Amino acid sequence: MSEQPPPRPSGVLRRMTARGRDEEHRTATPLELLFDLCFVVAVAQAGRQLVHALAEGRPGHGVTGYLMLFFAIWWAWVNFTWFASAYDTDDVLYRVVTLVQIAGVLILAAGVPRAFADSDFTLVWSGYLVMRLALVSQWLRAAHATEGAERRTALRYAAGVSLCQVGWLGVLLLPDHAKPWVFLVMAFVEMAVPVCAELGGPTAWHPHHVAERYGLFTIIVLGETVAAATVAVQSAVDEHEALDELLPIAAGGLLLIFAAYWIYFAVPIHLHLVSNRQAFAWGYGHYLVFGSAAAIGAGIEVAVEETTGKAHVPALAAAASVTVPAALFMLSVWLVHARHHKRGLPQHLTLPVSAVAVLACTFAGRFATLLAGVVASATVVVGVTLSTRGARESAARVRQGAEPG
Known part of the structure; x- marks a missing residue:
């Protein structure tokens, strides 16, 4: 059985002293x-x-x-x-x-x-x-x-x-x-x-606690994006029955959200939070991470409304309302979060290059959301492949160093 965290003392009023940074089992309450x-x-x-x-x-x-x-x-x-x-x-x-x-x-x-x-x-x-x-x-x-x-x-x-x-x-x-x-x-x-x-x-x-709190808020923001997109598609189908036109948007939006989750949680960021300078830069940078993640859902709603004729904006503008925040999410996650655990030029370039590719999807018109979702999913595949290869190479070097000369 896994070790359980010790119970905290209960009471109506306790002395408010600082908790330890090395406290074990420090998780969200x-x-x-x-x-x-x-x-x-x-x-x-x-x-x-x-x-x-x-x-x-x-x-x-x-x-x-x-x-x-x-x-x-x-x-x-x-x-x-x-x-x-x-x-x-x-x-x-x-x-x-x-x-x-x-x-x-x-x-x-x-x-x-x-x-x-x-x-x-x-x-x-x-x-x-x-x-x-x-x-x-x-x-x-x-x-x-x-x-x-x-x-x-x-x-x-x-x-x-x-x-x-x-x-x-x-x-x-x-x-x-x-x-x-x-x-x-x-x-x-x-x-x-x-x-x-x-x-x-x-x-x-507490580094682990703060990292978990930011991760949980990321999930909540992505969850709100899912909810907003779902309501938009549901209302559009009920009013217009344009299912064939909405399916690419729904599929692309789902791929974007899954990819966003995977990209964010691919690194053990608490290992990076060792000082106030690093933690503050990381924490403040999440204004862009959270804001762009939530804006993806808003962009999907706009794309749905443009498809069904409720939004009086050009198709290019509706596409940009999805691709711009999605690209910003990738770039901001790389800048303040993921790059601290990347090794080698290919790993470092994966997210920035993918952000540019997602922006380019804007010109696909009403298929922009689907294409952006495919690019984001491909980013995850490339990232996993490069990380696995890097881990194998590191393990091989360790084994070679352990062998007697």
């Missing part, structure tokens, strides 16, 4: 999974608004709004994930405060349509306020229970998060044309908070 599940609502809202904008022929508005709102969703998830990896006490108070954060997520999700359509960020900001009040209270609780450098780090986090929440008032008070610039400035400020807070002493995030 049911509360973290519930937290992630609630984020699906927000991701789905952002994707749905992107579909509407692209289908109406407003790609500039759609992409800009999507990038801004997905950042808000992603960054709220990042804040909780890294804090929980270091300070999850799983006592009653911790659970209650986390549930308050979940309530904030749902308020944020409810505000996504207004923010997208009318640049009204009131509900989004209010949801962030609820989440931030809960998160700051967690950091202050950690500061109260610790001392020295660890306490100063916790206080820096609490101060930085509070100041950022005030800074986001710009998206409420300034005119619409200034809001994208406020977003750019505040996004950089937000991402600077963890870097500055941990200069005096890093928090005790």
Whole structure:
């Protein structure tokens, strides 16, 4: 029988001290999974608004709004994930405060349509306020229970998060044309908070736990893509009975999603997360990974609507709505995730070359999604073949080195 993780002590209130980075059996908790599940609502809202904008022929508005709102969703998830990896006490108070954060997520999700359509960020900001009040209270609780450098780090986090929440008032008070610039400035400020807070002493995030949390969120985002594509195909079939035209899109979308899963989970990334510098670069890069993965589903919906005549956009634009995020996913996964475990030029070039090939599929028109799915599947086959060959060659060199001279 496999060894089971030791039970954690229970209690209404426990001292919030850091958990060890070398702690065994450190995996995602049911509360973290519930937290992630609630984020699906927000991701789905952002994707749905992107579909509407692209289908109406407003790609500039759609992409800009999507990038801004997905950042808000992603960054709220990042804040909780890294804090929980270091300070999850799983006592009653911790659970209650986390549930308050979940309530904030749902308020944020409810505000996504207004923010997208009318640049009204009131509900989004209010949801962030609820989440931030809960998160700051967690950091202050950690500061109260610790001392020295660890306490100063916790206080820096609490101060930085509070100041950022005030800074986001710009998206409420300034005119619409200034809001994208406020977003750019505040996004950089937000991402600077963890870097500055941990200069005096890093928090005790757990490499395996963080890698698993990011992997689970990848699965959730891909799952939302499957759900969105399924609903789009189902409604199109019910209304138009254009099954012969929709099957290539459905098949290509499924191949893309399976390939995305395989490509992401092909490497043991926790072995790479050995320092704050490496972990932050990897974690921040997942804004592109998560955002492009979710956008694939939106692109499939647009392709379905264009095929059935509901989207008034050219076939080339509908095809690009699938191939561009799919290519971006491949490239971003290679850049921040997979390349750290690639050996040799062929392995390093597989994903970048495949990303270019997926982009080229745009010119296949209504067969672009199917062709992109075939290219993505071929990428998996090539990657597995090269990895297997590399492993065999490494084993052969080890055996040769072990033989007596």
